[in-house]
Amino acid sequence: MSTTVEVVALHVSPVHAYEGRPADGPRPDPEPVSRDRVVVRAGLGLVGDRYFNRPAHRRAAVTFFAAESLDHVAEALGLAAAPDPLLVRRNVVLRGFDVDALARHDVFALDSGDGPVRFEVGRPANPCAWMDAVIAPGAFAALRRRGGVRCVPLDDGVLGRGPAVLLA
Template identity: 40%
Template sequence: MKIEIVALRISPGHNYKGRHGAPPESHPLLTLPEIECVAGRGIRGDRYFNHAPDFKGQITFITVETLAEVQGILKLPSLDFGAARRNVLTRGVDLNSLIGATFELGGVTFEGVEECKPCYWMNAAIAPGAEKQLRGRGGLRAKILGDGVLKTGWADLRVIQTAVRPAA
């Protein structure tokens, strides 16, 4: 299936992590035409590169559709889609369907680990009420299983192994 990689972003530092009770930092969010994904390590140049062994958030995804809906619900005149601080902004895919799945996007292999749950900082980064509106659709945290380069534009998404769901 073809999906669109709308934007690719990295940040060299943490603006919100570990900042409870303090103002956010001001590390820039860099928008790039391509990013280098390194298996088991993350995105070269990103704040989470080499963060920890087996780290679940080596790369993060969110959809344009979700952010546009949040913009409408919160009645925001505009929304910088980078405010969510996810690495990959996509169009045309249900990211929750990739939780627990192994998939390939643009020739790079990933394991969808879990929802990228929104935190209270979303209320500051986007607008009051954003955390609540993003619950259950805050994006996807994934591990990088194979080295490669992701580029903006249309890309093939192929599910290699579907999520194993426990029997009810």
Template identity: 55%
Template sequence: MPEIVQLLASPAHRFTGRPADGPAPAPPGELVGHVRIRAGLGIEGDRYFARPAHRDASVTVIAAESLPPGAGLAEVRRNILVRGIAVDDLVGAVLTLDSGDGPVALQVRRRANPCAWMDVTVGPGAWRNLRGRGGIRCTPLTDGTLRLGAVTVSID
């Protein structure tokens, strides 16, 4: 059964400057048990919430199957880590997730391509290994809440 494994709502960018200098410290409480999503705006409390330049890609989703053991959202800076959903194949589709509080529809706009930071935060070779498997960037179409655990999925 598909599930939401981790959720991240971070108020701060951690990957600034050069990867060789390392990421900034993680803000406390960025890995959360639930997120509130607002249509056209993103995830409340996240660094991209209501930012005009990011509204068409304010929510990012990545599959746990794409990551090596031990890696998670803190390393790849995506918002939603799922298991059992092939998200990288969904560009152009509407992905709807329901973790028990009602459906949240996400318009999948484009791939979330990995960057050189992945070699620092995930491990050597991750940048190359995550090409084509780095997740997706989405626009939220509906308001709602997503929680950790089992999730019902529909793809249109």
């Protein structure tokens, strides 16, 4: 099945910003985390990301998230607009596909113009309590079962922001 999607945001960060207690606030990123393009390495993750080539995260090195989940948060919490997709700290934010409906070991491909890159779903990317601190109180609960999925890349390639095709 081929679905036209939009890559809304790409996020690569060499450090964890959400460590410690949410009341203390996030740690500042040492460099901008938003990317127009990211380099994917099979079995390793996104070049420059904190989970790249980490043995404990190889089966969960790349996270995917549905932008529609942020629309749900805005509606559920009465926010004026959907939160910034980079706040959830997921690597790839898509609009137009329910990534949370993917099951463990599902394989899908994303082609944003530089050729398809395949990913295998590992496990859900459950939201954390930090969402209440960085988005709004209640965001953590609103994102339950809408936190995205953790994947392992099966191919080398490049992903870019903008229109894309998802093959599931």
